[in-house]
Amino acid sequence: MSARILIVEDNAANRELMDYLLRAFGFETMKAADGAIGLEIARRERPDLILCDIQMPVLDGYAFAHDAKTDPSLREIPLVAVTAFAMVGDRDRVLSHGFDGYIAKPLEPLAFIQAVNAALPTTLRANEAPQPQPTFKRLPPRGVTVLVVDDSPMNLELKRDLLEPHGYTVVTAGTPTHALRLAREHRPALILSDVGMSEGSGFDFIRTVKADLWLRDIPFIFLSSTHQDEASRALGLQLGALRYLQRPMESALLLAEIEACLAHR
Incomplete structure (x- = not known):
């Protein structure tokens, strides 16, 4: 039996991200864009859990509570x-x-699901691994470009x-030099980069990106199968990456991490 969870959140990107994550882990969801609508749904549907934003129009989170x-x-x-x-x-x-x-906030997918599970009775908790092939109803707006950098x-x-298939435009580069050229040409919405590459380091690449006024605000994610020690992770985050992820990684979780970073552009 899966828990029924009501999301009360006026920010569309955050609302859809929570909805996607919850469905990916097998929960049923309901959504409301303000507290007044949320109360109506809660009284009608009697969910098992309510997730509620604080700053909302019409009826804020404190009044809702x-x-x-x-x-x-x-x-x-x-x-x-x-x-x-x-x-x-x-x-x-x-x-x-x-x-x-x-x-x-900002939401981190696994920590979010763990917190949701902690608020639910044991019988309604999800396994902390996503369900296969979750339905991804919301596509990103057209023109959302992701630059992927990897020497493989x-x-x-x-x-x-x-x-x-999820609506992103993808441009790829096999070296940091090529990636920098593509970033300046396309100015992607997000950069997803390997760390250890044959013709340059991902760490050097992010230093160049963050030093460029035209590129520095682009969300940056590291995804590595080789540099998985804590020192590398700490360095990547210190240099400005929003996430430092390890391969292999479930596809649903990677999509969720990308959504989370794009939601806070």
Whole structure:
């Protein structure tokens, strides 16, 4: 039996990302773009868990929590805030308003699913491995280009075969030099790069990208099968990568990581 989860979030990208992740792990989902609609759905559907943003129009997260926790039909449903904490004391404030827990933005897929599982009864929790071939209903807007950098032609084709059916435009490069030229030509929405390559390091490549005013704000993800030690990961993140991922990796999780990075452009 899969849990039924209500997502209350006004930001479309975040809402769709949570929806995609939850469905990928076998949950059933409902969605609302503001707190008032969310309350209507919650009273009608009685979900097993409610994930709620704080800053929303019409009825914000705190008002939603008050109404949910004073409603006898809803008060026992776990209510988890999903929000970016900006100030000291925000976490305590969230819990004092009736939320049973919180998940911090930006979302990291595995940590997100682990937090969702923790809020659910054992019998409703998902296995922490995605279901095969989840339905991906929302395609990225046309023109969302991903630059993939890897010195293995096979890896380049695998990424193309994964991303293009989901609506992405993919450009590929086998060397950092070629990748830099393509990045300046196409200015992609995201760069997905290997670390250890025969004609240059991914670390040197990201240094060049981050030093270029035209390219520096492009989200950057490392995906490596060789440089998997903690020192390499720390260096990649220090240089400006949003994610440092390890191959092999489930396709659904890689798609989710890409979505997460694109949602915070």
